[in-house]
Amino acid sequence: GESVGLHLPTLSVQEGDNSIINCAYSNSASDYFIWYKQESGKGPQFIIDIRSNMDKRQGQRVTVLLNKTVKHLSLQIAATQPGDSAVYFCAETGAAGNKLTFGGGTRVLVKP
Amino acid sequence: EAQVTQNPRYLITVTGKKLTVTCSQNMNHEYMSWYRQDPGLGLRQIYYSMNVEVTDKGDVPEGYKVSRKEKRNFPLILESPSPNQTSLYFCASSTHRVVGTEAFFGQGTRLTVV
Numbered sequence: 001g002e003s004v005g006l007h008l009p010t011l012s013v014q015e016g017d018n019s020i021i022n023c024a025y026s027n028s029a030s031d032y033f034i035w036y037k038q039e040s041g042k043g044p045q046f047i048i049d050i051r052s053n054m055d056k057r058q059g060q061r062v063t064v065l066l067n068k069t070v071k072h073l074s075l076q077i078a079a080t081q082p083g084d085s086a087v088y089f090c091a092e093t094g095a096a097g098n099k100l101t102f103g104g105g106t107r108v109l110v111k112p
Numbered sequence: 113e114a115q116v117t118q119n120p121r122y123l124i125t126v127t128g129k130k131l132t133v134t135c136s137q138n139m140n141h142e143y144m145s146w147y148r149q150d151p152g153l154g155l156r157q158i159y160y161s162m163n164v165e166v167t168d169k170g171d172v173p174e175g176y177k178v179s180r181k182e183k184r185n186f187p188l189i190l191e192s193p194s195p196n197q198t199s200l201y202f203c204a205s206s207t208h209r210v211v212g213t214e215a216f217f218g219q220g221t222r223l224t225v226v
Contacts, residue, residue, distance in 0.1 A: 034212045043202050043217030097210035099170060102155040
């Protein structure tokens with residue numbers, strides 16, 4: 001597959017454990033924050049988003065937390081599975097919502 | 113099946129030879145955008161389009177052109193490619209007014225300029 005990053009931070013997780021992926025953002029005026037998953041050889045896949053007026057949002061097995069005080073975003077994956085192995089990116093939309101700025105990405109490796 | 117289709121998937125070209133990477137979506141999405149992905153730099157937005165005939169620059173537009181003559185297609189044009197445009201390119205589309213939310217990405221185009 002295509003290489004998406006040579007020196008990405010890596011999170012190794014035991015199958016069945018919970019994963020927490022962190023992201024710091026820079027634009028305090030951004031309206032939405034988004035998490036993507038990118039598997040090897042594929043394009044990014046939308047996971048979940050959160051609007052700036054919220055601090056928590058839950059999806060299926062995933063939870064996103066937003067701490068605007070310290071400009072921090074996190075993605076929690078419950079009961080991590082082998083299929084969760086991928087690179088995860090956070091992104092912010094800016095105040096107008098028409099531009100997307102991505103973070104550097106975190107590689108998640110799930111150990112059986 | 114809902115999808116974003118990019119062509120070609122792989123392309124090797126020479127400096128200065130004009131090329132076009134096509135992008136087509138079958139979901140009637142209004143919003144489309146192009147990104148490049150480079151090791152150590154992550155994904156960066158090149159151009160985006162909020163609707164037909166409406167395009168605007170992203171963070172790294174230099175050396176690229178786009179057009180949006182019809183809703184489903186959003187081609188990326190490199191008039192005079194240079195080696196620093198060697199990269200992995202992704203097209204994306206979304207129906208949401210906020211870019212990136214519930215977006216669908218294509219499979220990517222690996223471009224090498226020699």
